[in-house]
Amino acid sequence: MNRQIHKRTRLLLSMAFALPAHGMCDSVPCTLGIRDIIAHQVIPGLCTTTSKLDNCCTNITTDFNTTWTMLNRLESKIESLEPCNATPLFTPQTINTPGSYCLAQDITLSPGDIGFTIAAPNVVFDLNNQTISGGAAGVIITGTTATVKNGTIANMSGNGISVQANQCVLHNCMLVGNGIGMNLTNATQTNVTDCRALGNTQAGFSLQNASHNIFTHCAALAMTAASNLHGFVSTGGTDNIFTLCCAEDIHATGAGSSAAGFALTSGEISSRIAQSSVNYITTDTTLGGAAYGIHLVATETCQVVNNTVFSVAGNPGVGIFADSSRNYVASNVSCDNNSRNYSRIDELFLGSQANAQGVTNIDCSLPNTPFNEAIDFSGTYTMLTAVTTEGQSIESKCEAISDNITLIPSQFPIEQGTAPRTALFGQGVYQSGSYFLQENIREIYIQASNVTIDLNGFSVTGGIFIYSDYNTITIKNGTIDTSFTRNGILFYGNNQNILLSNVLFTGGEYAIRIGESGSFGNVQNLMVQNCRFTGQTESCISNDANSGAIDGLRIRDCLFDGSMISGITPGANIGISSPFPRSTNIKIENSQFIVATTGCKFDYCDNLIIRNCSLQGIAENAKAISCTSCKKIALEQCKAEKTSQGFLMLSCNDVSISECESLGLAGAENIGFSLSIPNIGNPPTTKATLERCIATNLGIGFKIDNSANRFALKRCIAQNNTVDGFQLNTSGTGIVKGCKAEANGQYGFNDSNGSTIITYVANVASSNGTANYNPDNNGVPPTNPPFNRVSLIDSPTYWENAVQ
Numbered sequence: 020m021n022r023q024i025h026k027r028t029r030l031l032l033s034m035a036f037a038l039p040a041h042g043m044c045d046s047v048p049c050t051l052g053i054r055d056i057i058a059h060q061v062i063p064g065l066c067t068t069t070s071k072l073d074n075c076c077t078n079i080t081t082d083f084n085t086t087w088t089m090l091n092r093l094e095s096k097i098e099s100l101e102p103c104n105a106t107p108l109f110t111p112q113t114i115n116t117p118g119s120y121c122l123a124q125d126i127t128l129s130p131g132d133i134g135f136t137i138a139a140p141n142v143v144f145d146l147n148n149q150t151i152s153g154g155a156a157g158v159i160i161t162g163t164t165a166t167v168k169n170g171t172i173a174n175m176s177g178n179g180i181s182v183q184a185n186q187c188v189l190h191n192c193m194l195v196g197n198g199i200g201m202n203l204t205n206a207t208q209t210n211v212t213d214c215r216a217l218g219n220t221q222a223g224f225s226l227q228n229a230s231h232n233i234f235t236h237c238a239a240l241a242m243t244a245a246s247n248l249h250g251f252v253s254t255g256g257t258d259n260i261f262t263l264c265c266a267e268d269i270h271a272t273g274a275g276s277s278a279a280g281f282a283l284t285s286g287e288i289s290s291r292i293a294q295s296s297v298n299y300i301t302t303d304t305t306l307g308g309a310a311y312g313i314h315l316v317a318t319e320t321c322q323v324v325n326n327t328v329f330s331v332a333g334n335p336g337v338g339i340f341a342d343s344s345r346n347y348v349a350s351n352v353s354c355d356n357n358s359r360n361y362s363r364i365d366e367l368f369l370g371s372q373a374n375a376q377g378v379t380n381i382d383c384s385l386p387n388t389p390f391n392e393a394i395d396f397s398g399t400y401t402m403l404t405a406v407t408t409e410g411q412s413i414e415s416k417c418e419a420i421s422d423n424i425t426l427i428p429s430q431f432p433i434e435q436g437t438a439p440r441t442a443l444f445g446q447g448v449y450q451s452g453s454y455f456l457q458e459n460i461r462e463i464y465i466q467a468s469n470v471t472i473d474l475n476g477f478s479v480t481g482g483i484f485i486y487s488d489y490n491t492i493t494i495k496n497g498t499i500d501t502s503f504t505r506n507g508i509l510f511y512g513n514n515q516n517i518l519l520s521n522v523l524f525t526g527g528e529y530a531i532r533i534g535e536s537g538s539f540g541n542v543q544n545l546m547v548q549n550c551r552f553t554g555q556t557e558s559c560i561s562n563d564a565n566s567g568a569i570d571g572l573r574i575r576d577c578l579f580d581g582s583m584i585s586g587i588t589p590g591a592n593i594g595i596s597s598p599f600p601r602s603t604n605i606k607i608e609n610s611q612f613i614v615a616t617t618g619c620k621f622d623y624c625d626n627l628i629i630r631n632c633s634l635q636g637i638a639e640n641a642k643a644i645s646c647t648s649c650k651k652i653a654l655e656q657c658k659a660e661k662t663s664q665g666f667l668m669l670s671c672n673d674v675s676i677s678e679c680e681s682l683g684l685a686g687a688e689n690i691g692f693s694l695s696i697p698n699i700g701n702p703p704t705t706k707a708t709l710e711r712c713i714a715t716n717l718g719i720g721f722k723i724d725n726s727a728n729r730f731a732l733k734r735c736i737a738q739n740n741t742v743d744g745f746q747l748n749t750s751g752t753g754i755v756k757g758c759k760a761e762a763n764g765q766y767g768f769n770d771s772n773g774s775t776i777i778t779y780v781a782n783v784a785s786s787n788g789t790a791n792y793n794p795d796n797n798g799v800p801p802t803n804p805p806f807n808r809v810s811l812i813d814s815p816t817y818w819e820n821a822v823q
Contacts, residue, residue, distance in 0.1 A: 105145060108135070114162075117141040122170060128154025130176070137165045146170020146192070157197075160184050171195060178202040179219070182209055189214055194223070200239070203229040208476055212236055220244040223266070226253035231476050238265040239280075245273030250297075252282040258476075258498075258523070259290040266312075267298040274306040278333065282314040283321050289523060289551060291322040302333040304357075309333050312353065315341040320551055320578055322347045331356040339380070347578045347611050351380040448472070456497065465489060474498070474522070482527075483508045490515040494522060502526030502554065510534065512567055515543040522550045528557040534567020541600065544571040552592070553580040561594045568597035574607040581615045582637060591620035598623040598648075607632060614662060617642040625650045629657055636662035636684070643681070646671050654679055665691040665714065674707035683717040686741065691717045695724040709735055720744045720763070723753065732758055743769045744787065747777055756780040760787060767791040 105119035111126060113136040128134055132154040137144060143166045150171040151157045157172035159181045171193040172179035179194040182203045189211045194200030200216030200223045203209055209232040216223030216239045223239025226232065239250030250266025253259050266280030280297035283290050292313060302308030310333025313323055328338040338353030338360040353360035361380060446460055451469040462481035468490045474497020482504050485492060499507040499522060507530040524530035530552050533542050552559035559579050562569060579592040592612050595602050601623045608630040612618035618634040621627060627649060634643040643659030646652055647669040654676045659665040665681030668674050681691030691714025694707050710733040714720030720737030723730055728751030735758045737744030744760030748771045755777060760767030767784030770777060770793065784791035
């Protein structure tokens with residue numbers, strides 16, 4: 020026993036002093052136990068001297084205490100174990116009969132042997148705090164709905180636990196010194212909680228072609244080997260979720276060996292890593308091995324959200340790597356990694372610590388405060404004051420959604436009884452309550468209020484229909500696959516307080532549809548969060564213009580994939596049009612759009628906020644955001660990339676566009692920002708402000724057209740556009756202040772009225788192809804041209820307009 024304690028002491032001390040202790044142990048009283056030294060002396064000392072640990076000291080202390088407890092259980096068992104009330108097992112065997120079993124004693128296997136094979140369904144195997152050690156595999160599960168819990172699997176040459184069945188549960192298992200701690204192969208709907216993999220030589224947790232599995236409160240720790248190492252790795256699966264997990268202290272020492280805390284690879288689709296942490300992932304940089312905190316390769320529609328990554332060192336050493344823009348990476352913290360904190364992540368999602376808001380990931384290598392130049396084209400970002408309605412702000416109106424919905428525990432299963440899975444029929448919900456699915460189902464009809472439906476990881480294949488006048492409804496946690504139907508969720512109207520959360524919508528014409536021909540009524544307070552949309556041929560979220568309007572729509576943390584399906588070009592990702600009554604109070608934030616036609620299309624809508632969104636075009640004529648005849652619009656920190664039209668405002672009033680970017684496609688007709696009217700007879704766009712916006716690599720950067728009135732362009736940049744930086748073809752009044760036009764193909768500022776209408780203050784034009792400023796007032800040059808040739812170096816008169 021003393022030898023075991025000394026071994027444990029050395030292990031914990033090595034884990035502790037692998038961190039830079041800075042001599043803090045010199046003052047530790049020798050009378051303290053090793054756990055107290057580590058948890059209460061070493062770690063607090065580190066936290067006061069190493070700033071990067073400031074935010075996680077409590078977690079580190081807890082982790083060491085937990086590790087000590089687990090090693091206690093592994094190496095010095097409690098003498099009085101709980102009695103084995105189930106069928107006791109004393110020797111390795113195959114379990115062929117359903118029932119409850121209990122491991123009665125430690126099992127030591129010979130090399131190459133297998134401990135236990137669970138071949139029957141509905142088996143509960145309680146390891147009873149015992150240990151299975153040695154051999155090739157500890158527990159192999161081939162029977163469905165098996166449970167394995169409360170014990171240790173150690174020193175297997177292959178897998179500690181191998182899951183090859185569906186709907187299994189693994190709880191409170193320690194996996195120590197195996198090749199792979201836990202391996203899931205072709206397994207689905209497995210729930211893994213509170214399991215720890217310590218010192219395994221290939222992977223802590225590995226999934227191969229496994230789908231719809233959930234890992235919660237699991238950890239992969241203290242791995243060192245001269246081979247590729249992964250804390251958590253999933254290959255070729257779908258909808259796997261890793262939440263509140265930890266990968267720490269993983270070191271690949273071999274030549275060219277790589278290491279990763281979390282890895283999703285080789286065709287993984289729609290999986291999610293959330294609220295998890297990664298620390299100290301390293302390779303031998305002299306031998307060329309790459310190290311990653313979170314690594315996404317050849318994946319689609321996966322999410323990496325609210326994670327922390329620290330201290331990744333390799334060649335390269337990257338905190339978070341995602342090689343496809345079709346993944347969603349948001350609200351993470353990545354710091355102190357030796358090559359890059361983020362790699363191949365859309366730059367929209369990166370912000371300084373001072374500016375991080377919403378979808379923005381924190382990158383500690385960026386400055387806390389922006390660098391201020393003489394002419395500040397990149398000043399500190401400020402959040403936009405909320406657009407308000409008369410007496411109530413859009414934020415307070417939309418937030419009322421979550422206040423009015425009560426999530427109660429699931430009680431009533433929606434199931435098909437003993438009917439075969441191929442004979443699927445609809446299911447009606449006619450009374451209030453909380454329901455959950457136990458298998459895939461065809462349709463659901465909701466004709467009651469105060470209803471919660473937990474899809475429980477299953478699919479609805481024929482749509483969900485919410486009838487008129489039913490309110491306070493929640494739908495969450497599953498898939499709505501309408502590949503062969505018209506609508507995913509159809510609201511017949513007059514519905515209030517609806518929450519849709521963590522739902523994957525696939526196929527169909529419309530994922531969410533408000534109103535249908537023949538039904539009339541509005542929807543109030545609809546919240547859509549953490550949802551993914553793909554494969555719709557018309558629109559992800561839409562309304563019937565003649566029968567349904569929206570009052571209070573909030574969308575956040577969603578992915579809208581508008582890719583073409585079988586050659587069919589879909590409509591707008593989000594399309595809301597309602598001339599009477601008008602749709603109001605719409606807020607979209609922290610979301611990503613893959614755009615074939617239009618990302619967001621709003622007609623006759625009021626009080627609209629779009630914040631921290633990315634819109635990426637995949638077709639030649641894609642538009643990012645288009646608003647027609649709308650009032651009170653606020654766009655903030657949005658990015659349009661590879662679109663022919665970035666931000667298009669037609670006949671709109673009270674428009675504010677702040678800190679947005681349009682990085683488009685070169686072409687004379689392509690426009691970054693446009694204020695205009697669609698045709699003669701419509702009112703002009705008026706009271707519009709564009710501030711700190713950027714337009715590059717388009718035809719025209721900023722276009723003010725057709726009598727747009729009372730507009731302001733402030734500190735905007737137009738660069739490398741093939742025609743004009745700023746094209747001002749309006750008879751309305753406006754001001755252009757502190758803007759910069761550089762390296763555009765023809766004109767920096769092209770003014771059709773020769774500055775007789777527009778006021779210019781402190782602008783700069785340089786290196787534009789034809790001219791920096793073109794006062795085209797019917798061939799009559801202006802008496803006092805606003806632009807003068809001033810050297811900003813020799814005479815820094817920043818209040819004057821200048822050309823260089």
